[in-house]
Amino acid sequence: MxxxxxxxxxxxxxxxxxxxxxxxxxxxxxxxxxxxxxxxxxxxxxxxxxxxxxxxxxxxxxxxxxxxxxxxxxxxxxxxxxxxxxxxxxxxxxxxxxxxxxxxxxxxxxxxxxxxxxxxxxxxxxxxxxxxxxxxxxxxxxxxxxxxxxxxxxxxxxxxxxxxxxxxxxxxxxxxxxxxxxxxxxxxxxxxxxxxxxxxxxxxxxxxxxxxxxxxxxxxxxxxxxxxxxxxxxxxxxxxxxxxxxxxxxxxxxxxxxxxxxxxxxxxxxxxxxxxxxxxxxxxxxxxxxxxxxxxxxxxxxxxxxxxxxxxxxxxxxxxxxxxxxxxxxxxxxxxxxxxxxxxxxxxxxxxxxxxxxxxxxxxxxxxxxxxxxxxxxxxxxxxxxxxxxxxxxxxQKLLYRQPPIEKSLQRIGVLGIMQSNCSVMENSDEQHLISEYNASDGQQVIITKTADAKPKFIWHQARVSEDNVVSSFDQHVLIPISSRATLSEAYSALKDIRKGGVYVYHDSPDKFIGIVSFAQIRKYLLEGTTSL
Incomplete structure (x- = not known):
């Protein structure tokens, strides 16, 4: 109107x-x-x-x-x-x-x-x-x-x-x-x-x-x-x-x-x-x-x-x-x-x-x-x-109007549409405490720790699960901040060099954590057309 x-x-x-x-x-x-x-x-x-x-x-x-x-x-x-x-x-x-x-x-x-x-x-x-x-x-x-x-x-x-x-x-x-x-x-x-x-x-x-x-x-x-x-x-x-x-x-x-x-x-x-x-x-x-x-x-x-x-x-x-x-x-x-x-x-x-x-x-x-x-x-x-x-x-006029197929496809989906919001954000990074927290949630929680720096970082602790389904330790990934308005294209650009880990989505300010998008999700979408893990 x-x-x-x-x-x-x-x-x-x-x-x-x-x-x-x-x-x-x-x-x-x-x-x-x-x-x-x-x-x-x-x-x-x-x-x-x-x-x-x-x-x-x-x-x-x-x-x-x-x-x-x-x-x-x-x-x-x-x-x-x-x-x-x-x-x-x-x-x-x-x-x-x-x-x-x-x-x-x-x-x-x-x-x-x-x-x-x-x-x-x-x-x-x-x-x-x-x-x-x-x-x-x-x-x-x-x-x-x-x-x-x-x-x-x-x-x-x-x-x-x-x-x-x-x-x-x-x-x-x-x-x-x-x-x-x-x-x-x-x-x-x-x-x-x-x-x-x-x-x-x-x-x-x-x-x-x-x-x-x-x-x-x-x-x-x-x-x-x-x-x-x-x-x-x-x-x-x-x-x-x-x-x-x-x-x-x-x-x-x-x-x-x-x-x-x-x-x-x-x-x-x-x-x-x-x-x-x-x-x-x-x-x-x-x-x-x-x-x-x-x-x-x-x-x-x-x-x-x-x-x-x-x-x-x-x-x-x-x-x-x-x-x-x-x-x-x-x-x-x-x-x-x-x-x-x-x-x-x-x-x-x-x-x-x-x-x-x-x-x-x-x-x-x-x-x-x-x-x-x-x-x-x-x-x-x-x-x-x-x-x-x-x-x-x-x-x-040398104005860009074409995009690579990957970028064009990823721009159609916003990070809010696929982000994992079932996150437990903690300041205690003791590994035993993280393992107990993970087990208590039956593996449904994404474990995130927040550093106490002047500019705090959010670290994703990705569980290593043994053959008998026991968590032994975590792989740590420092998450890259990305706006809630962004699409998968921006998330992919931030992760394409390291090809692991993920980005964390914030609203208004990088301190306002609301969820994460992993590189595995983006890769699954590119290969199979789905973002569910």
């Missing part, structure tokens, strides 16, 4: 900023030439001022940064970074840059959830799940697409399907959608579409269109990541000002390209009956998106991707018709373009399919969209080795 409300506030701030210079929110076609030229430049100056105040040099935000933080910090995101994401992205979108809301929605949802998890001192593996829930709530609140939000989180963010995290993510998406419907009503962005008219006779054309989208997605991803890598040698101010200049010039001469929320109904308007116009608009939108995101303008990529796909579809409809396409065919092909281009660019076919279904509120879109999505993904992946644009961004 907190994540959804924060994302809703973000949307309201964007509209409020747009009202400062235009009463026709998110529609620049009727704006004056000079306004379209200067608004992006003014927006960048404000973003740079905020970056200077917060001390952030690189403005790393959005989905790639969240993917990185999920791997290295269980989704915990710095506050200053979140502050820059909220205000930087709202100003960028309000200024007409070709960036979307979903990147900030993911970032803000993750940041809000991780903040709550930290305040509640939840285990880190739980914070990661909570972070995924916040992302789902944020996307659902931003677009009112709960099913697509769930699949997007599983397919793009977590990149895995696990039942134990599927349910909380679904609940979070429902909450986000409910909040959006309460504030804005139940309408979807593109539900004005009529029933899809495409049939089996159009499928050969859809396959060819999917091939074109596959090539276009590879070209888009390759140029975007190349620009990110090339521009990293320049200062932030130079990069953002160049992006503002390009956006302002294109917007001044081609106003529909700078619209922050380009409706497909605009594309199918009879006044845009020129194929040259649609091609020019497509190229302008691709260029503006690559320039904005490649040079560091804060914002998301999914929104522009959907617009680029829609323009491609309308242009393809014109080619099919041999002239200006009928509105019905143009709308149908626009939906196909949105689905295919999003799927191939993000390498997320299921998320793209469900996003288009929910945005259009048309179940009939599924079959033809699957044809386009399958063709686009297979062609771009097999012939061009195209991958998710987020993964490619992480690689050129």
């Amino acid at each position: 907190a994540s959804a409300l924060l994302v809703t506030l973000f949307t309201l701030v964007i509209k409020g900023l747009q009202y400062l210079y235009s009463h026709n929110v998110a529609h620049y076609i009727n704006s004056e030439f000079l306004s379209r030229l200067l608004i992006p430049i003014i927006g960048v100056l404000v973003i740079l001022l905020l970056a200077k105040v917060t001390g952030y040099k690189y403005l790393r935000t959005g989905i790639p940064f969240v993917l990185h933080r999920l791997k290295v910090a269980y989704g915990v995101i710095p506050f200053r970074n979140t502050f820059n994401q909220f205000w930087g992205s709202s100003i960028a979108i309000a200024s007409g840059f070709s960036v979307g809301r979903e990147g900030p929605a993911v970032h803000l949802g993750a940041a809000c959830s991780s903040y709550i998890g930290n305040k509640l001192n939840l285990p880190f593996n739980t914070v990661r799940t909570l972070c995924a829930c916040g992302i789902a709530a944020g996307i659902s609140a931003s677009f009112n697409t709960p099913i697509a939000a769930v699949i997007f989180v599983m397919e793009v963010i977590l990149r895995e399907y696990k039942v134990h995290i599927f349910i909380p993510i679904m609940i979070a998406a429902i909450v986000g959608s409910t909040i959006t419907e309460t504030i804005y009503g139940p309408a979807h962005q593109f539900e004005f579409f009529d029933k899809i008219q495409l049939d089996l006779l159009h499928y050969p054309v859809l396959i060819l269109f999917g091939v074109i989208l596959g090539v276009l997605s590879f070209t888009f991803n390759k140029n975007l990541t190349a620009l990110i890598q090339f521009s990293s040698k320049f200062s932030l101010s130079k990069r953002l000002l160049l992006a503002a200049a390009v956006t302002g010039l294109i917007g001044a001469y081609l106003p529909p390209a700078i619209d922050t929320d380009l409706h497909i109904s605009i594309l199918t308007d009879s006044s845009f009956d020129s194929a040259y116009f649609l091609v020019a608009l497509l190229l302008a939108k691709i260029l503006m998106t690559i320039i904005a995101l490649g040079l560091g303008i804060p914002g998301g990529v999914v929104g522009p991707i959907l617009v680029i796909g829609a323009i491609s579809g309308v242009a393809a409809a014109g080619v099919i018709s041999g002239s200006y396409a009928s509105p019905d065919l143009a709308v149908d092909m626009a939906l196909m373009g949105m689905a295919g281009f999003m799927a191939a660019t993000l390498n997320a076919p299921l998320a793209a399919l469900l996003a288009v279904v929910e945005l259009s509120n048309q179940i009939e879109v599924i079959a033809p969209a699957m044809v386009v999505i399958s063709t686009a993904c297979v062609f771009s992946g097999q012939f061009f080795r195209n991958r998710s644009v987020f993964v490619m961004q992480l690689e050129v």
Whole structure:
């Protein structure tokens, strides 16, 4: 709920900023030439001022940064970074840059959830799940697409399907959608579409269109990541000002390209009956998106991707018709373009399919969209080795996003879930006393002694049992302290060199002993998938 409300506030701030210079929110076609030229430049100056105040040099935000933080910090995101994401992205979108809301929605949802998890001192593996829930709530609140939000989180963010995290993510998406419907009503962005008219006779054309989208997605991803890598040698101010200049010039001469929320109904308007116009608009939108995101303008990529796909579809409809396409065919092909281009660019076919279904509120879109999505993904992946644009961004920015299989597996289980709490902590280390204490508990107690040092240590006395089941002596292991929020990954890292003994779990302070996790437990989990001894 907190994540959804924060994302809703973000949307309201964007509209409020747009009202400062235009009463026709998110529609620049009727704006004056000079306004379209200067608004992006003014927006960048404000973003740079905020970056200077917060001390952030690189403005790393959005989905790639969240993917990185999920791997290295269980989704915990710095506050200053979140502050820059909220205000930087709202100003960028309000200024007409070709960036979307979903990147900030993911970032803000993750940041809000991780903040709550930290305040509640939840285990880190739980914070990661909570972070995924916040992302789902944020996307659902931003677009009112709960099913697509769930699949997007599983397919793009977590990149895995696990039942134990599927349910909380679904609940979070429902909450986000409910909040959006309460504030804005139940309408979807593109539900004005009529029933899809495409049939089996159009499928050969859809396959060819999917091939074109596959090539276009590879070209888009390759140029975007190349620009990110090339521009990293320049200062932030130079990069953002160049992006503002390009956006302002294109917007001044081609106003529909700078619209922050380009409706497909605009594309199918009879006044845009020129194929040259649609091609020019497509190229302008691709260029503006690559320039904005490649040079560091804060914002998301999914929104522009959907617009680029829609323009491609309308242009393809014109080619099919041999002239200006009928509105019905143009709308149908626009939906196909949105689905295919999003799927191939993000390498997320299921998320793209469900996003288009929910945005259009048309179940009939599924079959033809699957044809386009399958063709686009297979062609771009097999012939061009195209991958998710987020993964490619992480690689050129040298941000960690992969983990060794052992670490990835161990991070799923918190130490609280498997620790042995049946411990007897004593200050008397006399061996005979320890043996009697062990025998009195029928071997059920874990014997721990605490030293009387200024910084006390906890020592695990592991019983040596003879063949006739008699305790003769103890092996002593100095336990390594580890927070109750840690996972088995941190415990394994502490023990992997000595490969014996264990760690003791504490709460708040290393003096507050609450249980132990042995290396034998971790080893048993890695070999057999169980932590019970």
